Amino acid sequence: MPLPWRTARLVGRADETATARTLVLDAPGWPGHLAGQHVDIRLTADDGYQAARSYSLGAPADGTRLELGVEPVTGGEVSPYLADDLPVGASVEVRGPLGNWFVWRPEQEEPVLLVAGGSGVVPLMAMVRAHRQAASTSAFQLIHSVRGEADLWYREELGRPDPALDVRFLYTRKAPPGSTRPAGRLTAADLEPALKRLTPAGTVYVCGPTGFVETAADLLTSAGQDPATIRTERFG
Amino acid sequence: MTEVSPHVDGNSLAGPLSDIFAVDMTRAWWRCPDCGSTGPLAELHVYGPDPGLTARCAGCDRVALRLVRHEQDTWLTLGGAEGAFRFRTAP
Numbered sequence: 572m573p574l575p576w577r578t579a580r581l582v583g584r585a586d587e588t589a590t591a592r593t594l595v596l597d598a599p600g601w602p603g604h605l606a607g608q609h610v611d612i613r614l615t616a617d618d619g620y621q622a623a624r625s626y627s628l629g630a631p632a633d634g635t636r637l638e639l640g641v642e643p644v645t646g647g648e649v650s651p652y653l654a655d656d657l658p659v660g661a662s663v664e665v666r667g668p669l670g671n672w673f674v675w676r677p678e679q680e681e682p683v684l685l686v687a688g689g690s691g692v693v694p695l696m697a698m699v700r701a702h703r704q705a706a707s708t709s710a711f712q713l714i715h716s717v718r719g720e721a722d723l724w725y726r727e728e729l730g731r732p733d734p735a736l737d738v739r740f741l742y743t744r745k746a747p748p749g750s751t752r753p754a755g756r757l758t759a760a761d762l763e764p765a766l767k768r769l770t771p772a773g774t775v776y777v778c779g780p781t782g783f784v785e786t787a788a789d790l791l792t793s794a795g796q797d798p799a800t801i802r803t804e805r806f807g
Numbered sequence: 808m809t810e811v812s813p814h815v816d817g818n819s820l821a822g823p824l825s826d827i828f829a830v831d832m833t834r835a836w837w838r839c840p841d842c843g844s845t846g847p848l849a850e851l852h853v854y855g856p857d858p859g860l861t862a863r864c865a866g867c868d869r870v871a872l873r874l875v876r877h878e879q880d881t882w883l884t885l886g887g888a889e890g891a892f893r894f895r896t897a898p
Contacts, residue, residue, distance in 0.1 A: 573825055573826045573827075573896070574822075574825045609818065609821070611822035622857075623822065623857070625818075625819050625821075625822065666822055666825070667822070669818075669821035669822050669825065669831075669833075670818045670821040670831065670833045670849065671831040671833060671834050672818060672831075672833040672834050672847050672848075672849035672850075673818055673833075673849060781814060781815065781816075802849075803816065803850065804816060804818050804849075805814070805815050805816040806815055806819075
C-alpha cells in the first residue's frame with residue numbers, strides 16, 4: 572500500500588533565523604519516524620493545482636507532533652508560503668515518514684560526526700535530540716557551518732553545554748568577535764580534529780546545499796574516511 | 808541559500824517512489840553499468856523540476872531512472888532505456 576496523505580494542522584511556528592522557521596504540525600494517525608527522515612508536504616490551490624515538496628523533520632518521534640524546518644527558497648512555490656503565510660490552525664497534507672537511508676538509530680553505538688551546512692542542520696538536529704533522548708553514551712560531534720551568527724538554527728539549544736555532544740560552529744562570511752578561526756568555508760583543517768575522535772569506524776552524516784555536501788564529502792574521503800561510512804543529503 | 812545547484816539527491820525520491828514500491832527505495836542498491844559506481848538509490852543525483860525527475864549516477868551522470876507524474880498517473884523508466892511503465896497512482 573502506498574503511504575497515505577494525511578491531513579495535518581499547523582499548531583505552531585517559531586523563527587529560527589530572519590527567514591527560516593520551525594513549523595509544528597499535529598498529524599493524527601502519524602506512525603512515528605526515525606531521526607533523519609523527512610516528509611512530503613502537499614498544498615492544493617483553489618483550482619486544484621497541487622505542489623509537493625520535501626521537508627526534514629527536526630525532532631524525534633513524539634506522538635502526532637511533527638517539527639519541520641523550512642528555509643524559504645526565493646521565488647519558490649511552496650516554501651515561502653509555508654514559512655510565513657500558512658495560518659496557524661490551517662491544514663496541509665503530509666506523507667511519511669520517508670527515507671530509511673539518512674537516519675540515526677538509538678541502537679547505533681559507533682561515534683558519529685554530523686556536518687551541517689546552513690539549514691542542513693535540521694535532520695541532524697533530530698539525531699542530536701534522539702541521541703540525548705536515548706541517553707546514548709556514543710560520541711556525538713556536530714560541525715555547523717553558517718554564514719554568520721544570525722544564520723544559526725537552534726542557537727540557544729546548541730549553545731547549552733551538553734556533555735554528550737561536541738558542537739563547533741564555522742562561520743563562512745562573518746565570524747563573531749573573539750573567534751579564533753577567521754571566517755571562511757569548510758576546510759580539511761576544520762574536519763581533522765573531529766575525524767581523529769571518530770575512531771574506530773565512526774559514521775559521518777553530511778547535510779546541506781549540494782555544493783557544501785560535495786565539498787565536505789570530498790574533504791572527508793581525502794582525509795581517509797571510508798566512503799561507505801559517509802551518508803549525505805543534498806537539498807539543492 | 809545563495810548557492811544555485813542543479814540537483815538534489817535520491818532521498819527526495821522516497822515519497823514519489825512510495826506510490827509505486829512497497830519497500831523504501833532509497834536503500835535499494837544500484838550499480839552503474841557504465842562506470843561501475845555502486846551505492847544506494849539515496850545517493851543518486853536527482854534533476855527536476857517536479858513533476859519530471861531524472862536520477863543519474865553520481866559518478867558519471869548515466870541515467871538510472873526517470874519518473875514523471877501526470878494527472879493520475881506516474882510513469883517510470885528504469886535505466887536510460889526507452890519505454891516507460893505507467894502506474895495509476897491517484898484515485
